[in-house]
Amino acid sequence: MAVIEVDSRNFDDVLRENESVIVEFWAEWCVPCKKLEPIIDKLAGEFSEIVFARFNVAEDSEIPNRYGVSAVPTLVFFRNGKPVDVVIGVILENELRRKVKEFLEIQW
Numbered sequence: 001m002a003v004i005e006v007d008s009r010n011f012d013d014v015l016r017e018n019e020s021v022i023v024e025f026w027a028e029w030c031v032p033c034k035k036l037e038p039i040i041d042k043l044a045g046e047f048s049e050i051v052f053a054r055f056n057v058a059e060d061s062e063i064p065n066r067y068g069v070s071a072v073p074t075l076v077f078f079r080n081g082k083p084v085d086v087v088i089g090v091i092l093e094n095e096l097r098r099k100v101k102e103f104l105e106i107q108w
Contacts, residue, residue: 001048023054025073087099
């Protein structure tokens with residue numbers, strides 16, 4: 001599945017309609033975000049049971065502020081609409097894959 005773009009208009013709907021969502025908070029000017037992008041794209045193709053989404057923090061600050069996002073990139077893992085884990089900064093592909101697998105296995 002491809003990574004979807006979310007914004008303030010559809011963010012809450014995506015969380016409400018999907019059990020497992022990982023949101024990457026990013027910005028166009030963020031070099032580390034560009035390094036993380038292909039990793040997220042690859043994992044989105046591997047884990048079809050998770051919705052991977054991107055939220056551009058330069059376009060709206062209300063949603064990032066709601067979840068305490070103060071740096072980009074930040075990944076927030078949501079289960080049933082609730083944040084359950086956070087990764088701040090770039091993470092190696094294998095480490096992120098392990099975190100995603102743990103996210104799927106843990107019953108929140």
